[in-house]
Amino acid sequence: MSVPRSDNKPFRHPFARIRHAAPALAAWLLVACGNSDNAPPAAPAAVHSQVPGELRVQPASLQMLQIEPVAERRDSQTIWAPARIAFRDDRVTAVGSPAAGRIVQVHANIGDIVTAGQPLATVASPEALRLRAEAGNAVVAQGLAASEAQRQRLMVEKGIGVEMERAAAEARLREATQELDRARGTVALLGNGGNDGGGADRIVLRAPRAGVVAERKATVGAAVDTSGEPLFLVGDPSATWVVAEVFESDLAGLREGAEAQVETSSLSRPMRGRVQRIGTALNQETRRAPVFVSIENPPDTVRPGMLAKVAMQVASPPGLVIPLSAVLIKDERRSIVYLQRSDTVFQARDVELGQPMRGFIPVLGGLAVGDRIVVRGALLLDGAASQLQ
Incomplete structure (x- = not known):
């Protein structure tokens, strides 16, 4: 059960640890909530809908699920990257x-x-x-x-x-x-x-x-x-900038002129700066590219060779994104989410996904803006569906 990550390491789904407990959790989902005498219900709490592939649950069982609409993401996020203080190329x-x-x-x-x-x-x-x-x-x-x-x-x-x-x-x-x-x-x-x-x-x-x-x-x-x-090498100590090493997956959303925050161990306060230039060549081993950040009014204590870390604003790629927690892997190759068709009816929907990034994953196909999906508890629905098969 894995979704590829941008750093080429397998991503293990957050609910992978409890997959073995899915039958027991599903059985609990099948029981109508509020049954104080623990007697078995007259009818199952989850049954097949009249439409093939759909699952109907008891209204009380919805409290176990977190449902959110699919949205188009256009905001920005903050990334951190290791960096160093260096002379400007034209001043050394x-x-x-x-x-x-x-x-x-x-x-x-x-x-x-x-x-x-x-x-x-x-x-x-x-x-x-x-x-x-x-x-x-x-x-x-x-x-x-x-x-x-x-x-x-x-x-x-x-x-x-x-x-x-x-x-x-x-x-x-x-x-x-x-x-x-x-x-x-x-x-x-x-x-x-x-x-x-x-x-x-x-x-x-x-x-x-x-x-x-x-x-x-x-x-x-x-x-x-x-x-x-x-x-x-002789350089001008007053002409320095910060060279940050940024992951390949974050470069697409980075723009020249973006705000940056530079922190060093020797300064009590962070320095403000802006992205001045983005390198085009990647380090083949680290899969990072240099990003050059100019510092606004650097103090005299900033010297070339100092280590730092840089926070930069990265624009999220346009398109649909969903939380990683909404995705289930079926048969080691299919990615599915549970779509809410009506208040109590859900359907397993095959989706095509991109590369995950910071807890979210782009949707390339299978969903539309406004579709309501289960972002927490999808594993319980999947277990309930398995019980009914």
Whole structure:
């Protein structure tokens, strides 16, 4: 007896524990209420109606049943999701090494507040030495090409030069200038490590912006290259948001701009926020997607890396929904509810259902708005029907 749940775990019906007691409860339903002398009634309290599949009960037995109309649900519900405080994507910068080498010194640690240009680590790199040497050679080559081009222009102006040689000198000058620009651009990425008291093989990694060191993976002696993961993450501590992990089943009803409430263990009062962005990719293991919540006026004590939990308003999917307690499983495959045809007449109705969510389940077929169904006590009716078969 199970109804599939959205988290892929079997749902056990609330009345599953008492199914074995259904015959005894049904027998009690068959007895007319108010019979003080315990004598058997002259006629059964539940009998077949004239219409096949219908069941008629004594009016006094209705007190054992809870009957509600089927309604179309359009309200919203609150869901809770685990979360963490993180830097905004556009306010955090990764710092890596522009050339292969080995870390010889680390100047900053996680949590340090740094200014733009402040040293974070120093890398010894033979490749940096080679690149700086190439840049020096490019300066010399460009100077020689410029002198030769100037000499050829003067000779042509005096009438003793050859135009073809002048054009060739101009072409060599353009090539040398382009190579110098390339070499200077590469050296610019290395920084001015050679002028900071170290050798020309040194690269000083610097903070690209003012902020706080959120992550450090640099250790003295570690080898680095341009394809490795960043050695530092520097973020703006004033630009944070909350990253909540929301179940796949709750994403459909979540909207950007929805109100949110953020709670952390370090704050006595919850923070207010709004859903700013909803992630599109699901974690294959947890079946959750990231939802980014902006905080309204976050206090100074909020820091990236803090754990939190977030309450968000989720719109219920449109359509008919009924309580899970109204559903009975027959033959391990049929879902039925008991429909009230008249005051004392009920009928077992096959229904097609969707995925349950927070105590309710969508109705895909078999019922209409306004149909009155048994939401508590359906198992007793089912037991009474079995007694009459």
